[in-house]
Amino acid sequence: MVKYALIESLRGEHAVMKMCRWAHVSRSGYYKWRCRRPSDTELRRFEAERLLINLFTRFKSRYGSPRMTVELNECGLPISENTVAKLMAKQGLMARNGKGYKYFPDVLARNHVSDNLLRRNFQASKPNEKWVSDITYIKVEKGFVYLAVIMDLFSRKIIGWSLDTTMTNQLIIDAFKMAVASRDVEPGLILHSDRGVQYRSWEYQQLLLDEKIRPSMSRKGNCWDNAAMESFFARFKVEALYAEDVTTKKEAYSCVFDYIELFYNSHRRHSTLGYKSPNHFESAYEKMSA
CATH class of the missing domain: 1.10.10 (Arc Repressor Mutant, subunit A)
Structure with missing residues (x-):
């Protein structure tokens, strides 16, 4: 419905209750529209x-x-x-x-990248509804290594990650394959990222298409559109990376594995989750849904 879509686009600028009153629609109808599955x-x-x-x-x-x-x-x-x-x-x-004909070097760079489906709404009502992804770098003795991560916004759990010495398409593809292998993906899942060339690559886009995942990308030069991932990387570097003397890819891998698999997912308490860890939060959800 056009009115609901307009209200959604203005979330954060005006109160939902007021916009519903201005548009002569019910709040319950709007929230039902927001939670609907794609037809x-x-x-x-x-x-x-x-x-x-x-x-x-x-x-x-x-x-x-x-x-x-x-x-x-x-x-x-x-x-x-x-x-x-x-x-x-x-x-x-x-x-x-x-x-x-006017030549544009990258068609995919002009299409869909402006479709920011997430719209800074980092809340999800269930697992595998909204994922976010990003890449960061880790300084080592001989250059850099790159870390690609995928997070489920429902529990803030890191469900896929990959580390390599080059920032290629394969880096994010490996993280994506880990995420898909560990979760139950259903059509309509949103996967948000920035506009990086890796995320716009044909190989990566085809993987999303095969899984019927809806891509979402941040606006140009707007890191806050992917604030959940920015926050994770900041905490990882403060709580783990900066506390260790990482000089090689092997040491970087060990640092990432220890933080994500042994601490972050299993034990780190999140204020947004009622101070539960991602694994604990998901376990509680599964018990309530059973």
């Missing part, structure tokens, strides 16, 4: 748009709607050329035809 139609449209963008990028902007329709159909997505043309127009996708 099958919304999920199909989302999947079509994501697959279209992925294929358009793979073929380096060479295909217009007729050829893109064939590609989509051969990928098992029945869709008409007219629908493809509308989706391409909506996303600003234009094939390189003739001298009038």
Whole structure:
């Protein structure tokens, strides 16, 4: 509903009760709309748009709607050329035809990155509803190592992480695969990140598409849109990294493993969780839901 979407976009600027009164809608109706699961139609449209963008990028902007329709159909997505043309127009996708074409080096960088689905709402009503991800660096004797992390906002639990000497697509892919392997992923899950090139890569985006995960990205240059991850990295560095003399990748890995797996998830008490650890908080939820 348009009125509910408008209220959602203005959360934090005005009181929800006042906006509902101005829009002549009920608060209960608004909150019910916020918690709704995406419809099958919304999920199909989302999947079509994501697959279209992925294929358009793979073929380096060479295909217009007729050829893109064939590609989509051969990928098992029945869709008409007219629908493809509308989706391409909506996303600003234009094939390189003739001298009038204006080249943009990264189509994916211009599409979907502005869709900040999280909107700084770091609360979740259940596990696997909202995940956030980010990358940080760790200084070692011979340069840096990079740490990619995925957090479930429901419990603030770190469900996937990866450490390497290079900040490649594989770094976040390994963290993502760990997260998916350890959780029950359902269509509609939001995974929020920044606009980094790794998160915009075709390989990573395809993994999200395969799992029917909805990508969300921070606004350009706005680190507070991913404040939960920023907070985690700050605590990790203060509580673990700065207290140790880390000089090698092996020592960095040991530091990260000890902090995340042996302390943070199992024992660290969070004020947002009623001073329970992530594992304790999830266990309590499972008992109540049984």
